Amino acid sequence: MAIVKTFFYLLIYPGVLFLFVYALFCEWFDRKAYARLQNRRGPLHTGKAGILQPLADYIKLFSKEEIIPEKADKIMFTLLPVFGLAIVLTSAMYLPIWNYSTTKIGFNSFPGDIIVLIYLLSLPTIILFLAGWHSTNFFSEIGGVRVVTMFFGYEIPLLLSVLSPAILAGSWRLSVIAQFFQSNPGLLIVNIIGFFIALIALQAKLERTPFDIPHAETEIVGGTFAEYTGRNLAFFRLMTDIELIVGSGLIATVFLGGFPGGVVSSFIWFIIKTLFVIFLLSVMKSAFSRLRIDQMVKLSWYILAPLGIFQILITLLVKGVIR
Amino acid sequence: MSITIPIGPQHPALKEPISLRMTIDGEVIKDADIRLGYNHRGVEKLFEGKTYIQNIYVAERICGICSHSHTTCYVNGVEKLSGLEIPKRAAYIRVLIAELERIHSHLLWLGVAGHEAGFDSFFMYTWRDREIVMDILEEISGNRVHYAINTIGGVRRDIDETQKTKILNHLKVLRERTQYYKNLGTNEPSFVARLSGVGKLSREDAIALCAVGPTLRASGVDMDVRKDDPYNCYEEIPFEVCTSDTCDVLGRTVVRINEVLQSYDIIEYVLKNLPAGDVRVKAPRKVPEGETVSRYEAPRGENIHYIKSNGTDKPERLKVRAPTLGNYPATVAMLKNGFIADIPLIFAAIDPCICCAERMAEIQDVKTGSTEIKTFDELKKYSKKFDKHTEHKKDVEWPL
Numbered sequence: 273m274a275i276v277k278t279f280f281y282l283l284i285y286p287g288v289l290f291l292f293v294y295a296l297f298c299e300w301f302d303r304k305a306y307a308r309l310q311n312r313r314g315p316l317h318t319g320k321a322g323i324l325q326p327l328a329d330y331i332k333l334f335s336k337e338e339i340i341p342e343k344a345d346k347i348m349f350t351l352l353p354v355f356g357l358a359i360v361l362t363s364a365m366y367l368p369i370w371n372y373s374t375t376k377i378g379f380n381s382f383p384g385d386i387i388v389l390i391y392l393l394s395l396p397t398i399i400l401f402l403a404g405w406h407s408t409n410f411f412s413e414i415g416g417v418r419v420v421t422m423f424f425g426y427e428i429p430l431l432l433s434v435l436s437p438a439i440l441a442g443s444w445r446l447s448v449i450a451q452f453f454q455s456n457p458g459l460l461i462v463n464i465i466g467f468f469i470a471l472i473a474l475q476a477k478l479e480r481t482p483f484d485i486p487h488a489e490t491e492i493v494g495g496t497f498a499e500y501t502g503r504n505l506a507f508f509r510l511m512t513d514i515e516l517i518v519g520s521g522l523i524a525t526v527f528l529g530g531f532p533g534g535v536v537s538s539f540i541w542f543i544i545k546t547l548f549v550i551f552l553l554s555v556m557k558s559a560f561s562r563l564r565i566d567q568m569v570k571l572s573w574y575i576l577a578p579l580g581i582f583q584i585l586i587t588l589l590v591k592g593v594i595r
Numbered sequence: 596m597s598i599t600i601p602i603g604p605q606h607p608a609l610k611e612p613i614s615l616r617m618t619i620d621g622e623v624i625k626d627a628d629i630r631l632g633y634n635h636r637g638v639e640k641l642f643e644g645k646t647y648i649q650n651i652y653v654a655e656r657i658c659g660i661c662s663h664s665h666t667t668c669y670v671n672g673v674e675k676l677s678g679l680e681i682p683k684r685a686a687y688i689r690v691l692i693a694e695l696e697r698i699h700s701h702l703l704w705l706g707v708a709g710h711e712a713g714f715d716s717f718f719m720y721t722w723r724d725r726e727i728v729m730d731i732l733e734e735i736s737g738n739r740v741h742y743a744i745n746t747i748g749g750v751r752r753d754i755d756e757t758q759k760t761k762i763l764n765h766l767k768v769l770r771e772r773t774q775y776y777k778n779l780g781t782n783e784p785s786f787v788a789r790l791s792g793v794g795k796l797s798r799e800d801a802i803a804l805c806a807v808g809p810t811l812r813a814s815g816v817d818m819d820v821r822k823d824d825p826y827n828c829y830e831e832i833p834f835e836v837c838t839s840d841t842c843d844v845l846g847r848t849v850v851r852i853n854e855v856l857q858s859y860d861i862i863e864y865v866l867k868n869l870p871a872g873d874v875r876v877k878a879p880r881k882v883p884e885g886e887t888v889s890r891y892e893a894p895r896g897e898n899i900h901y902i903k904s905n906g907t908d909k910p911e912r913l914k915v916r917a918p919t920l921g922n923y924p925a926t927v928a929m930l931k932n933g934f935i936a937d938i939p940l941i942f943a944a945i946d947p948c949i950c951c952a953e954r955m956a957e958i959q960d961v962k963t964g965s966t967e968i969k970t971f972d973e974l975k976k977y978s979k980k981f982d983k984h985t986e987h988k989k990d991v992e993w994p995l
Contacts, residue, residue, distance in 0.1 A: 310719040410600045414622075414935065481713055482785055490608040490711050490939040560785040562713025564936045565622065567788055 277371065281380075286369045288361060294543075295513035299326040301547060302516070302554050309558040326513075333506035341499050343408045352406070353500070353507030356399040360514045363392035367521040368447040369531055369542050384444045389522060390431060393477065396515055397423045400486070403508070404496035415495020418486040418565055422476060425572035426483075430473035432580030433466035436587040437526045446522075450530025457529060462590050466583040467527040469576050471549070474519045475556055476568070478512060482560035483568060520549035597625055600935075604633050608711060608939035611949035615942065619935060627930040629923055632957055634950035642913040647673055647747060647882060650910065654900075655741050657915060658951040660703065663689075663696045664893035665900075665915070665951075666745040671826055672889030672902045673747050676882050683870045685749035686827040691865045692735065692744050693827075694858040698769070699728040700894035701851045701858075704946045705776060708848060711939040712789045717779065724772045727765050734758055749875025759866050770859050777852045781845070790845035794929040794941035797842055806925040807918050808896020809854070810945050812838045813846035820892035834861050844944045880908045893918050895946045917951035 281287055300315065300323050307314030315322025340349055365380045366389045372381040397419055404416025438444055440459060441452035453460055476483040487495035500508060524530070524545035531538040531545065563571065597620040604612035612633035618626040638657055642650050654669040655662045667689055674681060702725040709717030729739045735754055736742035744750050780786065796806065801814035811818055819836040821829045837853035839846035886903040896918030903912040922945040929941050958974075959966050969977065 310716045311723055312719055410598065414600075481715070484713060485936070488713060488936070490713070491936050493607055558716045560714070561709065561717070561783070561789055563785060564789065564934060566934075 278379075281371045282365070286364060286367065291361060291364055291514050291517060292510070295510060295517055296326040296330070297323070298517055298546070298550055299513050302550055302557075305551055305554040306558055309555065330506055330510070333509070334503055336502040338502040338504065339499075341408055344499065345406045348402065348406045349499075350504060352399050352403045353504045353511065356396050356403075356511040357507050357514070359392055359395045359399070360511050360518060363389055364514065364518050364521070366392075366446060367518065367542075368450055368525060369521075369538055370535055372447050374445075374447045374451050381445065381447050386434065386438060386444055386446050386449070386526070389446065389518075390434065393515065393519060393522070394423070394427060396511060397477070399511075400496050400508075403500070404486075407496075407499035409499050411492040411494070411498045412496055414492050415486045415498070418492075419479075419496060421565055422479075422483065422485060422568060425569040426473040426476035426576075429469050429572055429576035429580045430477065432577065433463075433469040433473065433583060434522070434526055436466045436580075436583045437463050439584065440587050440591055442591075446525050447530070450525050450532075453529040454532045459590070459594075460527065460529060462587060463527055463583065465579055465586070467523070469580050469583065470523050470527065471552055471556070472576060473572075474523060474549075475553055476572070477519060478516055478553075480553065481557045482563050484562055485565050485568060488562060516550065516553075517546060520546040520553070523549050602938055602942075608942070609949075610707075611947075613947070613949045615930075615938070617930070617935070617938065622934050622936070624930055624933050624935065624938070627927050629927060631923075631949070631953060632955065633953075635953045635956035636950065639913060639915065639954065642910055644909070646880070646908045647910065648880070650913070651745060651747070652743075655743060658917070658948050659740055660700050660948065661696060661893045661895060661898070661951075662741045663692050663744065664891055664898050665917075667693060667827070668889050668891035668893075668898050668900045669902070669913075670745045670747055671891065672887050672900050673882060674878075675887045675889065676885050676902060676904055677747075677879060678883075679748055679876065679878055681749050682873045682876060683828060684753075684872045685874045687865050687869050688750045688752075688754065688874065689745065689827045690829065690832065691754075691862060692732070692742055694861045694865070695728055695732055695735075696742075697858050697894045698855050699725055699732070700946070701855045702728065702773075704851060704894075704943075705780065705848070707943055707946075708790075708844075708940070709786075711943045712786060714783075714786050714789075717776075717786070720772075721776060724769060727769055731762050731765050734761060746875060746878075748878035749873070751875070753874045754869075759869075763863070763866060766859055766862060770856070773852065773855050773859070777849075777856070780848055780852060787845060789940065790848060791841065791843055793844045793937045794933060794944055795842050796925055796929050798840075800928055801842075801925060804924040804928060805921050806896075807921040808893070808946075809847050809850045810896065810922050810925060812836065813850045814842045815840035820890045820897050824890055826889075826891065832861055832864055844940055847944045881906065882908070882910075895919060895948060896921060915951075915954070917948060919945065919948045920952040920954070922947070923952075 283289060304314040315325035318324040318328045340346055366385045368381060372378060401416045401419045404412040404419060437449055437453070440462060441449040443449055443452070479486055487497055497505060497508060521542065528545050531541040533541065597618055599616055599618050602615040602617060603609050604614050614630040614633070616628040616630070617624050638653065641653055645653060651666055651670065654665045657665045702721050706718040706721040709715065709721065732742055733739050735758060736744050736752060744752060796810070796814050798815045801811050801816055806814065815838055817836050817838050822836050834857050837850050837857060839849050882904040884904060884906040886901070889900045889902065891898045898918055899916040901914040902910055905911040926942060926945055930938065933941060957966050958969055
């Protein structure tokens, strides 16, 4: 029975199938919200209110011809998208949605899983860099270098901001942090600065406007993805979509009190909270213009990182007071 | 390590083909080279084979966005040669269309600038409001792009009272929205951070490199053909020449938004003081011998047409200097020592209309670098000879 449950967990909920369907829905939601914020209609014709448009896009991409540049490393070029997708699918396992215990240690919930999740979320960046580098195209190479440069900017603020709720809850385990805030919802307000830092850092991690510097269309022609077509490009897009879910799930877990209740209610909370985070990300996407790479690094080291340390200070003080 | 990256002839930041070769070191541009000639259409030769009336049609099609600029420039020149005095009402209607065109061109540019800076919301909003101007133009002329309002000796269509009130109502909405964009474009922190200090062009350089239009005025030079060499009754209409002394892309944005606001004032003045009378006079088909230069302040800068006539009904020579051509040398100066990320912004900031400025194409051997001159027939033969070397599959069936 345990094996069936594990397989169900890996393949159906919250594994591959659920993530794929929910990624399509989130992409539709993001596109629709972004469009309405820009005074556009967004997808309309495929399915009701265009809800099937992301699926149609994937079907189209999968049926397209695959072109691999002559000078590119063929094995790396085709393997990297699959690796990237596998990594983000793995990272989704650690979100405390279903089939975890706060007392017993399991394969998807153990002390320190928050670090594992952040580590897994930072691997796609390396994948994108390698993909850009192995495309052997000027624009891809510049894009790849920009990916890594940005990585040095946002990773530290993200880690600092996620650290502060962990310190307050006194645990490195996602499910315990979530449970701590479920029993003390008032303490969520302490991490409000960290919440916004994490949002900005997640936006940068997902390379969305204002941080779409590595694949800026008007500057470097799609950057990392310039040479990618067909199935490989579809894998990369799916990777980004699932990364969006996992990233917003992480923020919802540590800053918004996780997903309380049984199977059904935790599922509903998961949908509500991740969509809320995705909506905030869409607003950010529509409200700013793209930054330059030097401005982005400056922003993260001059403003976000000091704010993150300030947040930890506040957390430590509050922890001292409530003891 | 410095490498050369090609921007164009095909690139998402370019709306028309042009080749910009950038020598870059890391993210910094060390040198820039502009290559033209991908869009040569032979317009000037076409002028020589057509009559003066037919040429209005050709001049309208030099550019899609400043179509009225080219016809007015051409028609003013022909009228100067023939010694025609056009009715005042016609001149006022020409001004009206010209200013509407300026509004539509500048709103379009604002959207493009937003898009190049990655600020797509700004792009969507300005283009939505550009539709209002397009509607006004359609209301007056029946067309959205080529208004075909000019003819030699006046204009082809009159405007009536209902149209006047409609235009004034639309203008109210536009003025309000433009104020909002002015506020947004000059205050939104991330947008301003991308624009300010980018593409510096000092006042001295702007004059030395013969920059024109908003690019020149953003470098603090108070130069506008409408004020300096008035045509079409511009001397009677009160307006200010907008300048900025920040010398960067932000300055060019501010100049353009302020010009749009000035255009609203001009249109209101024109509509309220429209003189009564005819809209055209009869013009002779033949133009007396002579030559003239006609200047016009297009949305992108000074437009110059040189017309030489030989006493027949066809011009002997017609030379068009589109404003974009005047801005290329300045663009090279602006691009140097900038960032790669700023290439599209700096290039878009001159509001390039590439195929308007194409006056010649050069046939160059890529390997040796030698150039040669060929007639059209020779070129055809060459292409056939070239074609022989490429393999042709015979009796190929269409796969679908």
